[in-house]
Amino acid sequence: MASDQIVLLTGAGLSAESGIGTFRGQGGLWENHDLEEVATPEGFARNPTKVHEFYNKRRVSLADARPNAAHFALAKLEHSHPGDVLLVTQNIDPLHEEAGSESLIHMHGELARALCGSCGASHVWTENLFLTTHCPACGKSGYMRPDVVWFGEMPRQMERIYEALARCDLFVSIGTSGTVYPAAGFVEEARRAGAHTVELNLEPSEGASQFIETLYGPATEIVPAYVETLLGN
Numbered sequence: 001m002a003s004d005q006i007v008l009l010t011g012a013g014l015s016a017e018s019g020i021g022t023f024r025g026q027g028g029l030w031e032n033h034d035l036e037e038v039a040t041p042e043g044f045a046r047n048p049t050k051v052h053e054f055y056n057k058r059r060v061s062l063a064d065a066r067p068n069a070a071h072f073a074l075a076k077l078e079h080s081h082p083g084d085v086l087l088v089t090q091n092i093d094p095l096h097e098e099a100g101s102e103s104l105i106h107m108h109g110e111l112a113r114a115l116c117g118s119c120g121a122s123h124v125w126t127e128n129l130f131l132t133t134h135c136p137a138c139g140k141s142g143y144m145r146p147d148v149v150w151f152g153e154m155p156r157q158m159e160r161i162y163e164a165l166a167r168c169d170l171f172v173s174i175g176t177s178g179t180v181y182p183a184a185g186f187v188e189e190a191r192r193a194g195a196h197t198v199e200l201n202l203e204p205s206e207g208a209s210q211f212i213e214t215l216y217g218p219a220t221e222i223v224p225a226y227v228e229t230l231l232g233n
């Protein structure tokens with residue numbers, strides 16, 4: 001089917017084969033960490049050192065991660081498809097942009113950026129971050145935090161995302177368990193717009209029944225194949 005406006009949603013499953021751990025399932029991040037303690041503003045207020053340690057470990061491990069065939073396939077789709085392609089990722093790693101995606105929204109923020117809770121400035125940040133770190137913009141210390149969206153916080157660019165969902169004719173959800181809202185509700189918005197909805201994942205997600213088409217397998221296999229089909233190759 002000739003699709004004009006495509007919205008893609010990705011989750012941790014896209015980066016799993018790049019060595020970046022997922023959140024749920026076997027060995028998932030939330031298996032060894034209490035989400036309430038390390039991924040909420042309340043947890044940060046209670047114990048900022050613990051939260052900084054949690055993100056410092058993940059940020060430093062980004063140095064060894066590289067985009068995989070699925071990241072490159074989605075970048076190729078964006079640059080080869082004649083219509084609009086918007087990639088909305090829940091992931092906080094930089095692998096989509098490293099693979100060449102440009103029409104990209106990090107709705108849950110970016111691990112390689114730091115935000116000043118005092119002046120609101122966001123900085124590229126690849127090193128460790130501490131409570132004592134001074135903000136390069138306002139000079140204050142005691143306010144720097146990872147520039148990510150915690151549970152209970154507003155995801156980024158929601159208006160732009162909902163606008164794209166309202167006019168899309170193809171919505172493809174890739175590598176996400178469909179457990180975190182509002183991202184898990186995007187398929188509903190796309191269906192309401194009359195879009196064709198597709199789930200590409202290792203296994204059926206919590207929202208699998210809401211998708212018209214489903215394909216299961218490792219992202220590095222099924223995503224490139226799906227993109228080639230879409231591009232008519």
Ligand code: BV8
Pocket residue numbers: 010011012013014016017022023024025028039090091092108148149150151152153154155158174175176177178179180181182200201202203204205217218219220
């Ligand atoms: C919001 C950044 C209002 C940090 C993340 C009480 C109070 C307040 C809010 C709530 C509440 N109760 C519920 C909520 C809503 C809450 C929520 O959904 N909670 C859940 C736990 C029920 N959501 C929020 O708080 C959000 N904010 O609601 O604000 C609002 C509402 C509407 C509009 C505006 C405002 C904020 C949520 C953001 C939280 N931050 N991350 C960090 O990363 O540390 S969420 C975190 O989960 C990551 O972003 C992650 O991407 C995301 C989703 O997880 P997945 O990506 O799906 O990863 P997961 O491990 O779960 O699944 C991986 C999948 O990949 C699996 O299906 C697996 O099979 C597959 N896979 C594995 N390997 C492969 C593979 N697939 C293919 N190939 C492979 N090789």
